[in-house]
Amino acid sequence: MNTPPLIMVLAAGLNSCIGNILLKWSRTSLPTDAGPTDKFLSIGFIGGLLFYGINVVFFAKALDSMEVSVAYPILAGSGFAMLAITSYYIFGEPFHLSKWIGLGLVLAGVILLARGD
Template sequence: MKGWLFLLFAITSEVVATTSLKFFSEYHNWVSVVFVVLGYASSFSLLSKALKYVPLSIAYAIWAGLGTALVAMTGVWLFKEPFTQFHILGIGLIVAGVAVLNVLAPSH
């Protein structure tokens, strides 16, 4: 359970960092840079802690896949980015890929 919590917080940190990167590119607010640096640093640190408990292939698939899906949804919500049926399809395929790795791949 501890590894999954580390992974959840790693994903959250990565989403905050990536969203802050977008804020910086749009508004040139230097506070955003602090969130980018701290977010990515904490994300990688937490991911490394999660890897003590969760297999690499599973942890990275979840971290990258859910991070990508959440960042896409954040872009739609905060920045009014377009969201088409192709976005839905792409995110669905990411989630399906993560699910396949979790269900069908041996854990060790």
């Protein structure tokens, strides 16, 4: 079965989001006096690296049949949207009107790019 490249890019964005969440968690879940080695060898940090690696694989596969000038903005925009929403729920990060407006603009840009006209 041949997966459409847009699905591959969105999967890469999801993996990027998960990787970022795990990195943030790795920096906040350990005591403040934990050394750099402890933070870089934590399960969150290693997990974040793993999801970033999966992100690269999905994105590279999408580039087999998609223009990078279209694929990368979709990757970045979808990753940003997923991350903004997820970090609000997981870490309680603020989600003000300006973020909603920004997400709307990003979504509009992603839709325009994905149309491929």
